Amino acid sequence: MSYVSDLSQSPEYLSFRSSVPLKIIVVDIDNSKGWKVYDCGPKTVRCPLICLPPVSGTADIFFKQALALSAxxxxxxxxxxxxxxxxxxxxxxxxxxxxxxxxxxVHIFGSSLGGYLAQKFAEHTVNNPRVASLVLCNTFTDTSVFNNHDSAAIFWILPALVLKRMIMGNFGSEKVDPEMVEAIDFMVERLESLPQTELASxxxxxxxxxxxxAHKLSDLPVTIIDVFDDCALSGAVREELCKCYPSAKLAHLKSGGNFPYLSRCGEVNxxxxxHLRQFDGTSHSASDRPLIQRS
Known part of the structure; x- marks a missing residue:
């Protein structure tokens, strides 16, 4: 990879990569297809928080959440x-x-595509629930917002360079906030590392x-993390997400852009x-605090 960001050279990121092993877990018949997983915190916990990245992200983009919350x-x-x-x-x-x-x-924290897939998985398993709760960040409920249904059929044959340019067009570069610029640079570096087939898929x-x-998920505890400044999704898309979950807790950030888990990690954490505190002392606790003994 030719592009190197400041964040990937930071002591915090280097500490994460040196202390948390990357696991490749193959679950399909095709042995070439493996999930990449970082696992932080007490392994005795059976209902952890799982973070799912956006189109441009790799598993390590949530290193700030993994380090801070596992501590x-x-x-x-x-x-x-x-x-x-x-x-x-x-x-x-x-x-x-x-x-x-x-x-x-599991509890799922999903950003953009990761948030959409988290919702679809909760819907997919609604008859045999596997999702304890959702935290949705800068995400959507309907793919029609991208006006790209027809293009989806040809992504698999487009060169990686074309796909990367399509994605980077949503990043924005006019921000002067150092943390947001740093987050964008890091995400560009992650994007550059992705092969054509992964980007296309x-x-x-x-x-x-x-x-x-969303009506199938009405009983699911949901928190929506949203930013007030510009991001790739329009205000109408974000409003529609809130309408779909009228009982959701809203966590508004004054700013943060497309990647607040990097640029505003303290607030997001x-x-x-x-969000997770409501499950403390229950069988769906994401922490190693002892269960409450019920009489």
Whole structure:
């Protein structure tokens, strides 16, 4: 990789990479397809927080959440999927990953495409629930917002350079906030590391015609983390997400751009802790705090 960002050379990131091993977990018949997983915190926790990245992200983009929350006794996994070409296939693969790791239920923190897939997985497993709660960040419920349904059929043959330019067009570069610039640079570096097939499959998932049947998830605890400044999604898309989950807790950030988990990690981590705190002392706790003994 030719591009190197400041954040990837930071002591915090280097500490994460040196202390948390990257696991490649194969769950499909195709042995070339492996999930990339980082697993932080107490392994005794059976209902961890799993972070799912956007189109441009790799599993390590959530290193700030993994380090900070695991230090507080919360188990945090960050998972990056292999190549899947439709949502059902992705959901089946993710279910196999949870089965392989012996995780009956999980909390999911998803950003953009990761948030959409988190909702679709909760919907996919609604009759045999595998999702304890959702934290949705800068995400959507309907792929029609991208106006790219027809293009989805040809992403697989487009060169990696073309796909990367399509994605980077949404990053923005006019920000003067140092943390946001640093986050964008880091995400550009992650994007540069992705091969053509992975990019094409992610863009296909992002743009294939589909929507979340949110009424099926009405009993699921949901927190929506949203930014007030500009991001790749329009205000109308973000409003629609809130309408789909009228009982959701809203965590608004004054700023943060497309990648607040990097640029505003302190605030995002606080909201994640607040969200997970409601499960402390239950069988769905994401931390190693002892269960409350009920009489």
């Amino acid at each position: 507080k006794g919360i188990r945090v996994l960050s998972a990056e999927a292999p190549v899947y070409w439709n949502v059902r296939e992705w959901c089946e693969g993710f279910k196999k990953l949870l089965d392989h790791m012996d995780l009956d239920r 992610r863009l296909t998932l992002n743009c294939l015609r589909g929507y979340v049947e 606080l909201h994640l802790q607040i």
